[in-house]
Amino acid sequence: MAAPSKEETLLQGRDREESLSKEEILYRTWDRRPGLIGWLSQVNHKAIAIRYIVTAFTFFGFAGIAALLMRTQLIQSNLSFLSPETYNELFTTHGTTMMFLFAIPVMEAVGMYVVPLMIGCRDMAFPRLNAFGYWVFLIAGGTVWVALITGNGPDAAWFNYVPLSSEEYSPGIGIDVWTTAITFMEIATLVAAVEMIATILKLRAPGMSLNRMPLFVWAMLVTSFMIIFAMPTVMLASVMLALDRMVGTHFFNPAAGGDPLLWQHLFWVFGHPEVYIILIPALGMISTIVATFARRSNAAYTLVTVSLVAIGFLSFGLWVHHMFTTGLPWLSLSLFAAASMMIAIPSGVQVFSWISTLWGTRPSLETPMLFILGFFFIFVIGGITGVMVAAIPFDEQVHDTYFVVAHFHYVLIGGGVFPLVAALFYWFPKVTGRMMHEGIGKFSFWLALIGFNVLFFPMHISGFLGMPRQVYTYQDGLGWDTPNLISTVGAYMYGLSWLIVLVNAVWSIFRGKQAPPNPWGAGTLEWAVPSPPPPYNFETMPVVQRQFPLWPTDENGPADPNLEHSKISDDIFDPQLDQRETTGTRILDARLERKFFLAGPSIFPLLLALSVGILFIGAIFSLWFVPIGAVLSLICILGWLWPRNKEEWR
C-alpha cells in the first residue's frame, strides 16, 4: 500500500478532532498560552483592554491622591503643608496623568473591549499591535510616576509652556521626562487608533452596514480619526522642545528667530481635539445606555452620526481659544471664538437625541442611568461656562483663574468621567459575569454628584474673585478662603465616592450576583455572548439584519437574543477551527468578501515596547540610547513580522 497522501493524513487528523466539540477546539485555538510567558505574550483584545483599564485607573488613583494633597494645601491661606516645588510637580503630574495616562487610554480601552463584540468579530485586526500599545503605555506612565516620586517630576504644568519649560528656566530632567514620556505614550494611543479604524472598517459582521453600526462604534471611529490627526502635532512639539533642551536648537528661542508662541499653537492644535477625543467616546457610551434603558432605538440616528463627524472636524478649528490673551490679531481671535460657539450645535443635536429617545418612556433608574442623568446636569453646566469663556472679553477676565479650572472639570468629569462610570456599571456584568452591587452603586452616585459640585462649583466664585491657577498658596482677606475651604471638603467627599466605587467593583468580582448574558435587556451584539465572553467571542460568526440585532423588529418579529436566526452558514464561511479566523466585509454595505487570519500570542510586542522605551527614556540621560534603541527596535520588528509558520511558505 502506498504511504497515505498528505491530504489523507490531514483528513485523518480532522476525524480525530471530530471527537472534540466545536467549543473545545475554538478554546484551544484562541486561548492564551499558560504561565508567565503566556501572560506576557497575551494578545486577546479583552485581556489587553482589562489591563489598560486597570492600569489607567491606577494612574487615575495616583493623580486623584495628588489632587487631594493639593486641595489640602489650599484649604486655608498661607499653609506650608507642601512646598511650592512639590506643589508644582503635583499639579503638573495630576494634569499630565489625567489627560494622557487616564482619560484617553481608558476610553480607548472600553472601545477595545466592547467594539469587537458589538460588531461581531473575534478579535481586533492586529492583536499583537494592541499588546504592544499596552506595554508602551505601562512603561511611559510608570516613568512619569517614578520620576515624580523620586523628586524629578515635570513641573511646568500639563501644557508645559516655553520659556518656563526651556533648558534655561527648567534645568534638570523633569521636563525631559515630560517630553520623552509623552511622545512615547502617544505611540500607544496612535497604535490603538489605527487598530480601531482597521477593525471597524473591515472586520464587521456581514450585514452590519454603516447605517446599522451602533453609535458607540461610530463614536470610536470618529475618535480614532481625530487621534490620527491630533497626536502627531504634540509629538512634533515635544520633539522640538526636547531638541531645544538637549542639542541646542532654537525653535522656541526668540533671540535666534524662534518663537515661544509656536509651542502654544502646536500644543493646542493637539490639545483642543484631545478634549473631544475624551468626550466623543463618552457620547457614544451615553447613546448606548440611553437606548438600552429607554428600550428604544436612538432618535435621529443619522443626524447624531453626522453630528459626531461634525464635532470631529470642527474641534480642529478651535485651538486659539486657549490663546485669547496672547495678542494675536483680532480677526483670527474672532473667527476662533465663533467656531468655539458653533461647536455647541452638533453637541446640542446629541443632547436633543437623548431627550427624544427618553421622552415618553419610563427608564428604570439603575446606577448606569443615574450616572447618565448626573452627566446631563454637570456637562450642561460645563457647556454653558464653555460658551461664556468662548466670548473673548469674558475670557480676558477669567483666563488663568480658577473659573477656567471649574469649567474644564465640569466638562471633563461631567462629560467624560460620569459616562465612563455609567459604562463601567453597564458593562461590568458582561466582563466579569457578575452584577455590581446596586444599593452601594446608587449611594456612590449621590455622593459623587454632591461631592463633585461641592468641590468644583465654588471655583467659579474664587475665579471671579481673581484667584489665579496653579498657585501653591494665597493671602487671606481676598475672599478666597471660604470657596477654597468648601472645595477641599468637596474633594474629600468626591474622593470617598471613588473609594466606594472601587470597593464595590472589587467586592462584586468575588461576591456579586451572577449575571445572565443580557441583564439590561439590551439590543446590541455584545449581549448575545456569555458573560464573560469566551476568548473567541462568537462560536458561530453572526450575520446582522438590523440596527439592534437582539431586539424584535417593528413588525413584531421574534427577539433574537441567541442569534438563532442570524448565523453565517458553514458552507460560505468554511470555518477552520484550528486557525484564528474572522469575517472580513466591505466598508459600506458589509457584504462578506473574505476571511481574515489574525495573529496569535507573541512575546515580540513586549520586547519591542522595551526597545522603543530604551530609545525614548534613555534619551533623557544620554542621546546614545537613541541609536541603541533604534537598532534593538529594528531587531524586534523583524522578529515580529518574519514569517515563521511553515505553512506560510507554501
Add this chain to the structure above:
Amino acid sequence: MATTKTSTTSVLTTYATGPGSHGWWAIMLLIMIESTVFAGLIASYFYFFSNATVWPPDGIKPPDLLIPTIYSIILWASVIPAYVADRSLANGNLGGLKLWRAVATAMLIVFLIMKGYEYSHLDYLWDDTVYGSMVWMIAGFHSSHVVVVLLKTLSTQTLAWKGFFNAKRRSAVQATTLYWLFVVAAWIPLYATVYLFPNFA
C-alpha cells in the same frame, strides 16, 4: 497564513491586497499620521519665516540648488522601478520584482550619500539660528524616513530571494511600495519649502 481546505462552496479568499486588506489600511493610516507631522514641519517653517525680517536670517545664504536638485530627481525617479517591481510581482514575475527593487534601492542609497555630502559641507548647524534648526530638522526627519524605506525594502528583498512572495501573497511588498510612494511624494513640498522658497521668494 494557511490555505483553506479545498471546498467547492467556499467563496472566501484569505489573501488580499488593496482596500480589501486590513494591512493596507494600517499603512494608509500610518501615512496619514506622518503626513500630519510633515505638514506641521512645513507650517512651522513658514511661521518662522513670517516672523523674520530677512530670510534666511543672519547672513546665511539661501541653499545651493545643484546637488539637491540632482538627488531629488533621483529620489523621485526611484518610484518608477519601485512601482514596476510591485507590478511585476502582481503578475507573478519574481525576477522582475528582484531586479527592479534592486535598481530602486540603489537609487535610494545614492540619494542618501549625496544628502550626507551636502549636509557635511553645510556651513551652519542646527544650533545656528532657527533657520538652521528647521533645515536640519526637516532633512533629518525626511532622511530617516528614507532609511526606513531602505530597511523595509531590504527585509522584503531578503524574503523575496527566499521565495516567500508570489502573485497572491504580496501584501508586504505592496505596503513597502505604498510607503515608498509616500516618502518620495512628501519630498515634493519639503523640497519646495526648503530649497525653492528661499531662493525664489
